[in-house]
Ligand code: KG4
């Protein structure tokens with residue numbers, strides 16, 4: 164299958180074409196991040212307006228006259244008769260692309276205004292080109308950065324454990340197969356990325372907080388401030404980062420002379436220790452064969468290094484950086500393995516969609 168996917172759940176507008184779940188043909192990503200930097204956080208109304216502006220240019224970038232749409236695939240929906248068989252997609256690539264056979268789109272979780280732009284665009288494309296439309300959960304997509312990075316080898320070694328760390332979610336997902344997923348741990352309050360963003364704001368580092376804070380942390384001492392490790396009981400696989408953020412706020416107020424780099428490094432050290440510790444506990448409890456890292460915080464260098472080294476000899480699948488923060492390639496890959504198309508006219512955005 165060759166899938167054209169759209170991802171518009173938050174402040175990135177992304178399109179990608181992926182062949183057989185593992186081969187990226189082309190992708191394009193636009194972001195409204197600079198506008199949110201001015202306000203110190205995402206303003207949903209601004210994000211969705213930018214989605215509307217970016218969606219067609221991003222689509223245009225992945226499409227090229229060399230590529231065709233294969234609308235000969237049977238599909239049991241209201242849209243039986245091909246209306247158009249246009250010769251549109253995709254940008255020239257070193258890989259010989261096959262015709263697009265399906266459209267995929269993120270339907271949630273995310274910001275409703277942003278999601279709607281991708282969902283309505285995907286519905287229009289599927290309906291007009293007479294292609295199946297596969298709805299995808301954004302967090303499921305984050306798991307599949309590993310498939311795009313490591314390929315078919317990922318189809319073995321079950322059960323697996325996925326640590327998903329993004330701006331809105333922090334979850335441990337036990338995978339018995341592609342289709343048998345079980346959430347075995349999650350944050351009780353703030354997500355890891357949210358904690359990075361809020362801490363960065365307190366330290367005056369600007370948005371996006373994660374990359375800014377981790378850059379500053381490089382020159383700090385990670386053991387300078389002994390922040391408490393949240394929910395540090397051996398049988399607890401849940402996370403909590405809101406108290407840690409308050410501890411950082413209080414510490415900064417009470418010790419205004421302290422080097423900000425030391426505060427950043429100590430904060431990052433504590434979050435990463437919590438993520439690595441819980442992942443190691445869950446991996447042992449469920450005797451998994453390998454661990455997958457996914458989500459925007461998977462771009463964090465300390466997390467990447469410590470997860471790999473502290474879970475050894477277990478294999479940890481660390482995705483390429485380009486598949487960590489939001490992108491449409493992982494949505495296309497997830498759609499390949501969860502190929503459950505529904506009638507385009509029935510597809511709906513769901514801002515609070517759960518992974519199940
Ligand atoms: O997955 P993602 O791109 O969007 C959501 O689905 O939320 O994740 C964005 C989050 C933001 O909170 C951002 O600060 C965080 O990922 N992030 C990082 C790093 N790069 C992005 N956090 C820590 N270190 C990084 N290098």
Ligand code: ZN
Nearest residue numbers: 329458459489
């Ligand atoms: Zn995400």
